Amino acid sequence: MADNYVRLDESAVKKLTSYLEGMPKQAPVAIARAMNRAIDSTKTEASRILKENYTIKASSVKQSLSVKKASKNELVAQFLSSANSASLSMSHYKFSPNKETTGKAFRPVTAEIKKGSPFEVKNGFVWNGTVFRRTGKKRLPIEVKTGPTVPQLLSQEDAFEALQEKAEETFMKRLDHEVGVLLKGVTK
Numbered sequence: 001m002a003d004n005y006v007r008l009d010e011s012a013v014k015k016l017t018s019y020l021e022g023m024p025k026q027a028p029v030a031i032a033r034a035m036n037r038a039i040d041s042t043k044t045e046a047s048r049i050l051k052e053n054y055t056i057k058a059s060s061v062k063q064s065l066s067v068k069k070a071s072k073n074e075l076v077a078q079f080l081s082s083a084n085s086a087s088l089s090m091s092h093y094k095f096s097p098n099k100e101t102t103g104k105a106f107r108p109v110t111a112e113i114k115k116g117s118p119f120e121v122k123n124g125f126v127w128n129g130t131v132f133r134r135t136g137k138k139r140l141p142i143e144v145k146t147g148p149t150v151p152q153l154l155s156q157e158d159a160f161e162a163l164q165e166k167a168e169e170t171f172m173k174r175l176d177h178e179v180g181v182l183l184k185g186v187t188k
Helices: 010-019 026-053 058-064 150-154 159-184
Strands: 065-068 078-081 094-096 109-112 118-121 124-127 130-134 142-144
Touching (some): 026 065, 026 078, 026 150, 026 159, 058 065, 058 150, 109 124, 150 159
Antiparallel strands (some): 065 078, 094 109, 109 118, 124 130, 130 142
């Protein structure tokens, strides 16, 4: 997801130039404001898409998304999704039982990453809110059960294309609005 920018097409530049011929200093301000609104709506849309299709917690999604805003001097707005590790602990997704299963009679642990597709974690148990799995026949060794990261989820199911479309659509709407505001002389 890194290095993906909201792009300004030629028709928008021509439209802006014709509207703001007498105010060349205001054009970059209008573009930057429109880009910033578009990039903010892209971040919101990414969160909505993931919550619609996956059981990932909203806090995990918000933590991994960031935006770089445009300014009148630098007309680039950037949406980034980054992860600190190669995978997320299953505690960021839906699993049951939510209480510890250690020291009690065996209870199967189920997890669900994609909504409507639960699966059983073989040899799994819950301790301190984390899902673990025994890798052998003995008590040890164990491993933390993990799932995909937010950037991996966004790269699936045409999510990025939907985000790019949303950003472009919002940008064009906001550009019209910002040009109108500048022409009316409401803001500086």
